[in-house]
Amino acid sequence: MTTAARTALHALPLDQLRRRSSTKWRTYPDDVLPLFVAEMDFPLADAITARLHEAVELGDTGYTPPDPGIRAAFTAYAQRRFGWTVQPERIRSTCDVMMGVVEILRAVLDPGDRVIVAPPVYPPFFDCIEEAGGVAERVPLIDVDGSWALDLAGIERALAGGARAVLLCNPHNPTGTVHSRAALARLAEIAAEHDAVVVSDEIHAPLVQPGVDFTPFLAASPIAAEIGYVVTSASKAYNLAGLKCAVMVTASERTAAVVRALPPEVEWRTGLLGALAAVAAWDPDSDAWLEALLAALDDNRRLLGRLLAEHLPEARYRLPDAGYLAWVDLRDLGWGDDPARRILREARVALNRGPTFGDEGRGHVRFNLGCSPEVLTEAVLRIAALVRR
Incomplete structure (x- = not known):
């Protein structure tokens, strides 16, 4: 230790x-x-408190600039914590994780398209899919030797039946399950075979316990990098939910083009104090x-x-x-x-x-x-x- x-x-x-x-x-x-x-x-964390105090003392509460340091801070953090290499130009910020999920789904779905979720799962997933114009298709987690796991066979059936996307929770809320690299790589293969995408909510990733291997979805395999989107934030691990800042991360030109094409207002909704706090949270301090x-x-x-x-x-x-x-x-x-x-x-x-x-x-x-x-x-x-x- x-x-x-x-x-x-x-x-x-x-x-x-x-x-x-x-x-x-x-x-x-x-x-x-x-x-x-x-x-x-x-x-x-002391570094967050100090940065927020400084901003308030300066009256630094205006509009969020195009990049308040988020890209460099998250890139370094992802490499340090997860061994995950992220390209800074493939990071875009928004207000919170669920807003990022909605905007990505809205961009890749046609109205009425089905989106797979794995209940029991974070309740706003259902609302966000509906807000994006989709319909939730439930493929519950399964019990494998006393542990929760994705039902990959069930997901494959749902995708073969016409579902267009998978909304993944990794680590999973509420069970606290960390999906294995092998499971994530197989999920990516299945999705690619059916021309579907995976949007991965990884807000709990910093809270993986020592000794448990966490794999960001985009790092699970080359196929995952091609068809996946990660949306995450410092808000859960560092208790910053009210400050409103999340990042949308891609790893291929095709998915990056989707995120770049989102309306400018999606990024404008990033809170300045949230951005400053996130940069402090992701700092080695x-x-x-x-x-x-x-x-x-x-x-x-x-x-x-x-x-x-x-x-x-x-x-x-x-x-x-x-x-x-x-x-x-x-x-x-x-x-x-x-x-x-x-x-x-x-x-x-x-x-x-x-x-x-x-x-x-x-x-x-x-x-x-x-x-x-x-x-x-x-x-x-x-x-x-x-x-x-």
Whole structure:
């Protein structure tokens, strides 16, 4: 373990967190523990805080320039973190990952075209496909020896049946699955055989745990580089969602031409503070903070497993490979298709509702692990008390 990884990162105290004005802390009353929306309770990396302070002190809150340093910063970060060589000229920014997904899909689809998703999956995928004029076609994840995996045979059938694109989540939300290089390369082959494209949401990529191999889709194979698009952001790993900055990355001339042809307004929507914060996040000065975060999240993902085993043994949980979101199966408790409703009402813990991730989410909940061990422990104890009643 590196020296950076041994540096402790602690969540802020609840009284300080409740002063925040973001969704996590303004949706429910103070007696509710909010473990739902993907915001973390940790302080920002020092380099990000310093850069934002400087911008505010200067009144540097105007329009975003054509390149506020994003291309160089992301190119260096991708090489350093993932061994992924990205061409700076094939990076274009926008407001957030879902906006980038919508605009790319809109550019490559005809109205009514089907787009494959792999539920249980991030709920906005369904809305974004509809916004782009497409129709979601569900090919659920499959269980392979106790791990989640893409149903490549099912995806091949859907593409042979006329689906035109795959909207991939890599790492996968909500399961925390990191898809293997072999699976991604095979997905690219299948898509190319049917003249389809793959759009990969890789917002959770910086949060892959040490020892787990992450492959950006565009780096999975030469074919993936030809037919794929990656949309990603510093927002999830560095807690910058409100600042609005994401990047769309391509690796072939054909796909780069699609992104270049997007309306100028797509790039104008990039927030200047978001761009400045992203450059600071991707700087080597923020690497120690990220390593400390990963260590804290590793502790919490393992703590949740111990807490559930002791206090809610009916729950089924698989250790996620990445992220700070935990997918928990509560069907054996007999609390119906949407147990988060009862948990909120009676235990005063807000979790994400499983059915919003697709039919495969019935009886499930999604926990946010980006909090203190004390908050996570209290949340599980509150839920376990419902069983004892």
